[in-house]
Amino acid sequence: MKSTIITGAGTGIGAAAAGLLSEQGHAVCLVGRRAEKLDEVASDIRKSGGKCITVAADVADPSCFSVIVSAAANAFGGISGVVNNAATIKTMPFVDYSLEIIDYHWAVNIRAPFLLTQSALPWLIRSRGAVVNISSSSGTLVRSGQSLYGMSKAALEYLTKSCAGEFAKQGVRFNSIAFGPVDTPIHESWASDLKEAYEWLAGEVPLGRIASAQEAAQWIAILLSDQASYVTGVVLPVDGGQVLDIT
Numbered sequence: 001m002k003s004t005i006i007t008g009a010g011t012g013i014g015a016a017a018a019g020l021l022s023e024q025g026h027a028v029c030l031v032g033r034r035a036e037k038l039d040e041v042a043s044d045i046r047k048s049g050g051k052c053i054t055v056a057a058d059v060a061d062p063s064c065f066s067v068i069v070s071a072a073a074n075a076f077g078g079i080s081g082v083v084n085n086a087a088t089i090k091t092m093p094f095v096d097y098s099l100e101i102i103d104y105h106w107a108v109n110i111r112a113p114f115l116l117t118q119s120a121l122p123w124l125i126r127s128r129g130a131v132v133n134i135s136s137s138s139g140t141l142v143r144s145g146q147s148l149y150g151m152s153k154a155a156l157e158y159l160t161k162s163c164a165g166e167f168a169k170q171g172v173r174f175n176s177i178a179f180g181p182v183d184t185p186i187h188e189s190w191a192s193d194l195k196e197a198y199e200w201l202a203g204e205v206p207l208g209r210i211a212s213a214q215e216a217a218q219w220i221a222i223l224l225s226d227q228a229s230y231v232t233g234v235v236l237p238v239d240g241g242q243v244l245d246i247t
Contacts, residue, residue, distance in 0.1 A: 001025060001026070001027055001076070002021075002025060002026045002027070002080045002081060002224070003026060003027040003028070003029070003072060003075075003076035003077075003078060003079055003080050003081070004021055004027070004029070004079075004080065004081035004082065004083060004224065005028075005029040005031060005068060005069070005072050005079060005081070005082045005083065005116070005120065006018050006021075006028060006029065006030060006031065006083040007031045007032070007059055007083065007084055007085050007086035007112065007116065008031070008032060008085040008086030008087065008134075009028075009030035009031055009032050009038060009041060009085070010030070010032035010033075010034050010037030010038045010040075010041060011032075011037055011184065011185045012184030012185055012186060012213050013134065013179070013182060013184055013213050013216045013217060013220075014030075014032070014083070014085040014086070015037075015041045015213070016212075016213035016214050016216065016217035017083055017085065017216075017217040017220045017221065018030055018041055018045065018052070019041070019044060019045060019048075019217075020214070020217045020218065020220075020221050021081075021217075021220075021221055021224070022045045022048065022050030022051070022052065023048065023050070024221060024225075026081070026224075027050075027051040027052065027075070027076045028045065028050070028051075028052045028053075029052070029053050029054075029055060029068065029071065029072035029075070029076070030042055030052055030053070030054045030055070031054075031055050031057055031059070031068055031086070032054075032056065032057075032086070033056065033057070033058045034056070035056040038054040038055075038056060042054050051076075053071060053072065053075045055067065055068050055071050055072075059086045059107075059108055059112035059116070060104060060107040060108050060111075060112065062107075062111065062115055065112075065115045065116045065118075066119055068119070069116070069119040069120050069123070072120075073123055078123055078126065078127055079120050079124060079127065080123075080124070080127040080129040080130070081124075081130050081131070081132070081224045082116060082117055082120050082124065082129075082130075082131045082132070083131075083132045083134065083220055083224075084112065084113035084116060084117065084131065084133045084134060084156075085134040086108060086112060087108060087109050087134065087136075087186065088104060088105055088108045088109060089105075089146075089149045089186060090105070090148065090149070091145040091146055091149065092145055093144075093145060094147050097147075097148055102148060105148050105149065105152050106152065109149070109152035109155075109156060110152050110155050110156060113156060113159065114159060117131055117163065121167075121172070124167075124172045125167070125170045125171070125172055128170070128172065129172055129173075130172065130173040130174070130175070130223065130224050130228075131160075131163070131172070131173070131174045131175070132175055132176070132177060132220050132223045132224060133156050133157075133159065133160045133174070133175070133176040133177075134176070134177055134179065134220075135153045135156050135157050135160075135176045135177060135179070135235060136149070136150075136153045136178055136180075137178050137179065137180045137237065137239045137242045137243050138150040138153050139152075139153030139156070139157050139178060140154075140178065140237075140243050141242065141243060153178070156176065157176050157235045160174050160175065160176040160233070160235065161174075161233050161235070164232045164233030164234075165233060168232060168233075173223075173228070173229070173231065173232040174232055174233065175223045175228070175232060175233070175234045175235075175236065176234070176235045176236070177216075177219050177220065177223070177235075177236050177238055178235055178236065178237045178238070178239060178243070179211070179216055179238050179239060180205055180210070180211065180237075180238065180240050180242040180243075181198075181201035181202070181204070181205060181210035181211065181239075181240075181242070182210060182211045182212070182213060182216045183198070183210055183211065183212055183213060184213055205239065205241060205242050206240060206241035206242070206244060207240035207241055208240075210240075211238070211240065216238065219236065219238050
């Protein structure tokens with residue numbers, strides 16, 4: 001049985017990935033800040049016959065990762081996958097970023113994937129497992145007000161490639177998905193008018209729409225699957241053509 005840790009699993013892409021992976025036979029460890037959201041996702045998984053546990057934790061806290069990994073390994077007998085999905089975003093002019101905002105972005109978007117992967121690595125080597133890091137088209141495109149978020153996602157993509165090269169001989173695969181706009185609650189953190197924001201985001205995408213969390217989750221499942229056993233070090237754009245930047 002495959003067993004996968006998913007951060008940011010209470011809503012959006014993380015919740016959708018948890019449900020899909022469970023349907024495909026994964027035991028899933030759901031990680032997120034809000035226990036009630038995790039419980040909702042876990043309830044649906046268990047009703048469908050899936051196996052899961054929840055760990056309420058803020059990934060900005062570096063002490064949580066050993067707890068997460070121990071909980072997953074003890075519950076499932078091992079760990080074969082990690083999905084580093086949790087993220088934070090604040091959009092504002094470069095000169096307005098405070099040290100607190102800078103540090104929190106780095107803690108959630110970079111330090112957390114680094115430390116969780118580091119903690120899970122002995123289990124991943126044992127299982128010849130896979131890591132999927134959730135990036136963004138913002139790591140490639142230059143957008144006003146996104147200097148900090150874009151920088152963190154570009155760094156995450158470099159981390160993906162670096163680990164892919166370092167651990168290939170141990171059979172551990174590392175890939176990243178650079179999503180374009182996806183219908184998730186993260187947009188509520190920066191948009192005052194969600195309808196207007198979604199219309200603007202769709203207008204930036206050549207295919208003319210934003211993605212659902214469910215279709216985004218499919219790509220996570222693919223990269224964790226045996227079908228992708230020859231794929232590592234990839235940053236896969238799943239963005240409706242947004243990185244073409246032709247709008």
